[in-house]
Amino acid sequence: MTPDEIARKVADAMLAREGTGPAWGIEIEEVREGYARIRMRLTAAMLNGHRKAHGGMVYALADTAFAYACNSRNLRTVGAQATMVFLDGAEEGEILVAEAQEAALVGRSGVYNVSVRTDRGRPVAEFQGFSRSVGGEFIDLNASP
Amino acid sequence: MTPDEIARKVADAMLAREGTGPAWGIEIEEVREGYARIRMRLTAAMLNGHRKAHGGMVYALADTAFAYACNSRNLRTVGAQATMVFLDGAEEGEILVAEAQEAALVGRSGVYNVSVRTDRGRPVAEFQGFSRSVGGEFIDLNASP
Amino acid sequence: MTPDEIARKVADAMLAREGTGPAWGIEIEEVREGYARIRMRLTAAMLNGHRKAHGGMVYALADTAFAYACNSRNLRTVGAQATMVFLDGAEEGEILVAEAQEAALVGRSGVYNVSVRTDRGRPVAEFQGFSRSVGGEFIDLNASP
Amino acid sequence: MTPDEIARKVADAMLAREGTGPAWGIEIEEVREGYARIRMRLTAAMLNGHRKAHGGMVYALADTAFAYACNSRNLRTVGAQATMVFLDGAEEGEILVAEAQEAALVGRSGVYNVSVRTDRGRPVAEFQGFSRSVGGEFIDLNASP
Numbered sequence: 221m222t223p224d225e226i227a228r229k230v231a232d233a234m235l236a237r238e239g240t241g242p243a244w245g246i247e248i249e250e251v252r253e254g255y256a257r258i259r260m261r262l263t264a265a266m267l268n269g270h271r272k273a274h275g276g277m278v279y280a281l282a283d284t285a286f287a288y289a290c291n292s293r294n295l296r297t298v299g300a301q302a303t304m305v306f307l308d309g310a311e312e313g314e315i316l317v318a319e320a321q322e323a324a325l326v327g328r329s330g331v332y333n334v335s336v337r338t339d340r341g342r343p344v345a346e347f348q349g350f351s352r353s354v355g356g357e358f359i360d361l362n363a364s365p
Numbered sequence: 366m367t368p369d370e371i372a373r374k375v376a377d378a379m380l381a382r383e384g385t386g387p388a389w390g391i392e393i394e395e396v397r398e399g400y401a402r403i404r405m406r407l408t409a410a411m412l413n414g415h416r417k418a419h420g421g422m423v424y425a426l427a428d429t430a431f432a433y434a435c436n437s438r439n440l441r442t443v444g445a446q447a448t449m450v451f452l453d454g455a456e457e458g459e460i461l462v463a464e465a466q467e468a469a470l471v472g473r474s475g476v477y478n479v480s481v482r483t484d485r486g487r488p489v490a491e492f493q494g495f496s497r498s499v500g501g502e503f504i505d506l507n508a509s510p
Numbered sequence: 511m512t513p514d515e516i517a518r519k520v521a522d523a524m525l526a527r528e529g530t531g532p533a534w535g536i537e538i539e540e541v542r543e544g545y546a547r548i549r550m551r552l553t554a555a556m557l558n559g560h561r562k563a564h565g566g567m568v569y570a571l572a573d574t575a576f577a578y579a580c581n582s583r584n585l586r587t588v589g590a591q592a593t594m595v596f597l598d599g600a601e602e603g604e605i606l607v608a609e610a611q612e613a614a615l616v617g618r619s620g621v622y623n624v625s626v627r628t629d630r631g632r633p634v635a636e637f638q639g640f641s642r643s644v645g646g647e648f649i650d651l652n653a654s655p
Numbered sequence: 656m657t658p659d660e661i662a663r664k665v666a667d668a669m670l671a672r673e674g675t676g677p678a679w680g681i682e683i684e685e686v687r688e689g690y691a692r693i694r695m696r697l698t699a700a701m702l703n704g705h706r707k708a709h710g711g712m713v714y715a716l717a718d719t720a721f722a723y724a725c726n727s728r729n730l731r732t733v734g735a736q737a738t739m740v741f742l743d744g745a746e747e748g749e750i751l752v753a754e755a756q757e758a759a760l761v762g763r764s765g766v767y768n769v770s771v772r773t774d775r776g777r778p779v780a781e782f783q784g785f786s787r788s789v790g791g792e793f794i795d796l797n798a799s800p
Binding site: 234235239240243263264265266267268269271274275277279280281283284287291296301302303304305306 | 378379380382383384385387388408409410411412413414415416419420421422424425426428429432436441443444445446447448449450451503
C-alpha cells in the first residue's frame with residue numbers, strides 16, 4: 221500500500237470505530253498522508269441558542285479532520301491542544317467541509333491547520349491542532365481483510 | 366431580579382432554545398454573573414476511535430459552559446475564539462463537569478477560563494474562550510412568564 | 511502601485527515606526543498581499559533560563575510577521591488573539607525565519623498561519639493569529655515621498 | 656525549605672540565568688508553588704508600529720510568569736503551547752503586571768492561566784499556557800549557597 225492508501229484505510233477504520241462519526245453524519249471526502257477533508261450536514265441538534273451552528277459542533281468537525289490527518293501514518297496519535305477562530309455563522313441544512321493540512325511534524329509532535337468552510341466555499345472557522353503520537357499502530361496492516 | 370437570577374434565567378432559556386443541550390444531555394448545576402457550571406454524561410455516541418471521549422465533545426461541553434457564562438448579563442454574546450488543552454482521557458459512562466469563570470471583561474470583549482473535570486474531580490481538559498458581545502438582549506426580562 | 515507593492519510599503523513603514531523591529535534586528539525578506547516572511551538572529555538577550563530561545567521571542571517574531579501580513583492591504587489592523595505551539599528549541603546565533611500566510615478573511619476578521627523555522631528549514635514553532643481591522647489606513651499612499 | 660521558598664529560589668535562578676529577564680527589566684513580585692507574579696515597565700523599544708505595546712512583548716511578559724510558575728516545583732519544565740487574547744493597548748511608561756496561576760497539573764502536563772494588567776488594575780491581556788516537564792531539576796537545592 222502507498223502512504224496515501226494507508227492514510228485512507230486508517231481514516232476509514234477510525235470512522236468505523238468511533239461513536240461520533242456516525243452520530244454526526246461525518247463523510248470522508250479525501251485522506252492522504254498528512255491531509256484529510258471531510259464533510260457534515262448541520263442538523264437541528266447541532267444548533268446553539270442563537271439558532272446557528274454550535275461552536276462545539278464546528279470544532280468537533282474540525283477536530284475529526286485533524287484526527288484523521290494526524291493518524292494518517294498509522295501511528296497512534298492524540299490531540300494535545302487545539303484552538304479555533306469563529307469567522308461566520310452557519311445555518312441548519314448547510315454542509316460544512318473541514319480540510320486539515322499538516323504544517324509541521326517534529327518527533328512525536330505535529331501541528332495541523334484546519335479550514336472549515338461551507339461546501340460553497342464560504343469561510344466559517346479556522347482551527348489549529350497540536351498532536352502527540354503515543355506509540356503503537358492504529359490498524360494492523362498485515363491482517364487479512 | 367438580581368444579577369445572579371438573571372444569569373440563571375438566561376442560561377435556562379439558552380438551554381431550552383438550543384438543539385445541542387438536549388442532544389448532549391447537558392444539565393445546569395449553577396449559573397451566576399460571569400460563571401457557569403454544567404454537567405454531561407459520556408455516551409457511546411461521544412467516543413472517538415480510541416474509545417475515549419472525543420475531543421470535540423469535551424470541547425463542546427466546555428464551549429456550552431462558556432456560552433452560558435459570557436451571556437450571563439443578558440447581553441447577546443458569541444464566541445470569537447477558544448482553545449483547549451487535553452490533559453486526560455475519559456470513558457463512556459463518566460460524568461464530565463465544566464466550570465466557566467470570567468477572567469476579564471473589557472468593552473465588548475471577554476475572556477473565560479473553563480476547567481473540565483470528572484464529577485470525582487479528575488482533571489480532563491482546560492479551555493480558554495474569547496467572547497464578543499454583538500448587541501441586543503438574549504431574553505426579554507419584562508415579558509410576563 | 512500593485513497590491514503587492516502596497517503590502518511591502520506598509521511593512522517597511524511599520525518596521526520604521528516600531529520600536530521592536532530595530533531592537534530585535536528584524537529584517538523583511540518578502541511581503542505580499544496577505545503574506546510576510548521575515549528573519550531575526552537569536553542573541554544572548556533572547557535566551558531563557560534553559561539557554562534556548564525564549565518562547566516570548568519566538569512568539570514576538572511570529573507576531574511581527576503576522577502584523578505585516580494582516581496590515582498588508584493598508585487597512586489598520588491589530589491582533590486580537592494568537593496561539594503558538596513550540597516544536598523545538600533554538601540556540602544563540604541561529605537565524606529564525608517566520609512566514610505568515612493568510613488563511614481566511616471575513617469582514618474585519620482575519621486568520622493567519624505563521625511557521626517559524628531556522629534558515630536551514632528546521633521547524634521551531636507554529637503560530638495562528640486572529641486579527642481585527644480597526645478602521646483607517648496605515649500609511650498615506652498619496653503622500654509625496 | 657518550604658515549597659514556596661523553593662519556588663522563589665527557582666524563579667530567582669531562572670531570572671539570573673536568562674538573557675531576557677534583564678533585557679526586559681523583569682522584576683519578580685511574588686512566586687509560590689504553582690504561582691508567579693512579575694512586572695515590567697514598557698519602554699520605547701517595546702512598542703509596535705501603532706505606538707502601543709507590541710503583542711510580542713505582552714506575550715513575552717506573560718510567558719515569563721508562566722515559566723516561573725510551571726518550574727516552581729524545581730522540575731525542569733518547558734512551554735509546549737500558549738495562547739493570548741489582547742484586550743486593550745498599553746503605552747510607553749506603563750507598568751504591566753503578569754499573574755500566573757496553575758489551573759491543572761496531570762503527570763508531566765500543566766495548564767497555567769496568566770492575567771496581564773497595568774499596575775492600576777486595567778486588564779490588557781489574558782494568556783493560557785500548556786507546559787510539559789522534561790525531567791531533571793532546575794537548581795541543585797543541596798548546593799552550598
